[in-house]
Amino acid sequence: MSHQLPSALEHGKELRDKFQQEKALLFLDFDGTLAPIVEHHEDAAISEKMRDLVLRLSKVYPAAVVSGRGMKDVSQRVNIPELYYAGSHGFEISGPGNFLKENDEAQKVLPTFDEIEPLLHEELSDIAGVDFERKKFTLAIHYRKVKEEMTDEVHDRVAASLKDYPDLKKADGKKVIEIRPSIDWHKGKAVEFLKEQLGEKDQNYSVYIGDDVTDEDAFKYVQNGLGILVGDHGHQTSADYSLKNIDEVEQFFRLLLEKQ
Numbered sequence: 001m002s003h004q005l006p007s008a009l010e011h012g013k014e015l016r017d018k019f020q021q022e023k024a025l026l027f028l029d030f031d032g033t034l035a036p037i038v039e040h041h042e043d044a045a046i047s048e049k050m051r052d053l054v055l056r057l058s059k060v061y062p063a064a065v066v067s068g069r070g071m072k073d074v075s076q077r078v079n080i081p082e083l084y085y086a087g088s089h090g091f092e093i094s095g096p097g098n099f100l101k102e103n104d105e106a107q108k109v110l111p112t113f114d115e116i117e118p119l120l121h122e123e124l125s126d127i128a129g130v131d132f133e134r135k136k137f138t139l140a141i142h143y144r145k146v147k148e149e150m151t152d153e154v155h156d157r158v159a160a161s162l163k164d165y166p167d168l169k170k171a172d173g174k175k176v177i178e179i180r181p182s183i184d185w186h187k188g189k190a191v192e193f194l195k196e197q198l199g200e201k202d203q204n205y206s207v208y209i210g211d212d213v214t215d216e217d218a219f220k221y222v223q224n225g226l227g228i229l230v231g232d233h234g235h236q237t238s239a240d241y242s243l244k245n246i247d248e249v250e251q252f253f254r255l256l257l258e259k260q
Ligand SMILES: O=P(O)(O)OC[C@H]1O[C@H](O[C@H]2O[C@H](CO)[C@@H](O)[C@H](O)[C@H]2O)[C@H](O)[C@@H](O)[C@@H]1O
Pocket: 029, 030, 031, 032, 036, 037, 038, 039, 040, 041, 042, 044, 066, 067, 068, 069, 070, 133, 140, 142, 144, 173, 174, 175, 176, 178, 212, 214
């Protein structure tokens, strides 16, 4: 839980010195970290203030955005062309100079997504408030607007439908079920892959900032560096520091930019 973690803001100056010394690489989640959580996923937006901070930071620390959103979607929302973007929880990665890397194994699962998506629409059609978001390599089923007493039913029906599809698996996020390929790939592995693209040789100290359970894959997997949890997702965390909310993320970014 995040309240057991030291505050990244309170330790800001020592962290800034460490990041400078280690020439840190910066990995940033989008929803809940750069953009506030909102009722409808299509309305999520990064503020001009935050965009400017991320742009300035990326000139000091090579940076990537690592998101559960589709790669195009998140890159358009952030709209800083100089950055790398890992979308669909890392299954698709883009970067400057038309860099594009899609997970080959996940490509083979695309027809299964096409098959199960209409079935799930049908299966959940009588539950008000369910909202689908298809990303290239993952399918989100949002239940933020579903009545509290019906959310277990959404989980149960999705789990039951997935029994016939061993090449897909279910993961949880904030008021969302994420259906992903049953492949050993996640945000943490995407970060390891991105280190090669972003850093110079031997530059692999990574700072990962995220708010959701799916960011735990990155907190756990990132060996050399540290994780900062934004807010509290209600589960155990492998992060090293915490920030209370997006305002604190902004303050932390400002602090990192001091003395440059
Ligand atoms: O990895 P992230 O960049 O944090 O993306 C995780 C999911 O974020 C989005 O859903 C979440 O944010 C929505 C907008 O605030 C909110 O309405 C929803 O309840 C949250 O789960 C996005 O829509 C998903 O595709 C991402 O996987």
